[in-house]
Amino acid sequence: MSAALPYWRLSSFYFFYFALLGAIAPFMALYFDHLGFSAARIGELIAIPMLMRCLAPNLWAWLADRTQQRLAIVRFGAICPMLSFSLIFLGKSFAWMALIMVSHAFFWHAILAQFEVITLAHLREQSERYSQLRLWGSVGFMLVVIGFGYLFEQVSLDYYPWAILAVMGGIILSSFWVPAQPAETESAAVTVKLSTSSVKNPQTLVIVIFLACVTLMQLSHGPYYTFLTLHLIDLDYSRTVIGWLWALGVLAEIGLFVIMPWLLRRVRLKRIILISLIVAVVRWWLLGFYADTLAVLLFVQLLHAATFGSFHAAGIHFVQRYFPAHKQGQGQGLYVSFSGVGGALGALYAGYTWQTLGASMTFTLASTIALVAAVWVLFGLSGIEHTSSRLKKGSSE
Secondary structure, eight states, rough: OOOOOOOOHHHHHHHHHHHHHHHHHTTTTHHHHTOOOOOHHHHHHHHHHHHHHHHHHHHHHHHHHHOOHHHHHHHHHHHHHHHHGGGGGGGGGHHHHHHHHHHHHHHHHTHHHHHHHHHHHHHGGGGGGHHHHHHHHHHHHHHHHHHHHHHHHHHHHGGHHHHHHHHHHHHHHHHTTTTOOOOOOOOSOOOOOGGGGGGHHHHHHHHOOOOOOOOHHHTTHHHHHHHHHHHHHHOOOOOHHHHHHHHHHHHHHHHHHHHHHHHHHHHHHHHHHHHHHHHHHHHHHHHHHTSSHHHHHHHHHHTTTTIIIIIHHHHHHHHHHHHHHGHHHEEEEHHHHHHHHHHHHHHHHHHHHHHHHHHHHHHHHHHHHHHHHHHHHHHHHHHHTTTGGOOOOTSOO
């Protein structure tokens, strides 16, 4: 890597941030089930952090863009989740758990959007190498889901909060190792104001449609992130095997991040986004009806490379291209917020439909949602191709 790029310091933060996601996504619902909550209550609790992604990133983005103290916000946002989550030792009622989920997620979701801006500022004209840093987040996620899978085969889930706090400690330490971002320079990104007065601007419509598709993609992931572990336990998979299955999905994601710079130089963003959504349609349908067949389940997890990996990397590049340097924090905040809207609604509908309609119909609904998003992309994101001449040299357009 370039000597000027603090590769390992940036990568270490991604490692621990997504390690925490790996500790939460596959196991939090399992822990709530261990505490005796119903599927509907579990869906509501899982929806809370997603809901905070709708609110917190924009507030913190406004503050960061106004003060230009992104790294301080990242560090503050790394410390507060640990303090908030420590309240779990004082009670475990539904109301108390909801309060904990609200408080820790409000600060946790202050972090990522601002850290993405810091990373892109360090990358400067090498933004296609973003995925080479981000892949370490996938490594962290993978190691934690495997490790926790083994751990909770041996010990009670009563120890789960302590394991979460240990990962949060890693986020705090890595945030103080990260260097401040270099001075920003105005990029060639397209400046867009999301206002009703500019709705006739084709570039604005492209962004609106893109954010709607981000919402739908995350909406379709609701059953996966909320109930996959419980679904596989019901199908008699062990917690160790489930940990490896989660890890396989992330391993596929890592492979995608490795080739993403090459892919971005050769494939249009619209095509990457569209293919990711089409793969999601297939993935959720297979997961709903054939998860009891291990070979199919292995294939389904490999598809995570597209449904998360390529879609997320393309989304980050989309935001960087369509927002100017001094609005990057708000651009990333919008991306995270709309993802949060989809994630929150996805966890909620998954909780209710899982309890009333069952796993197969819930994943069928997820597949249908991804199909709707694919149609929107197919007919609504043509504006990406028409603005390619205005984007900086070396992009994928």
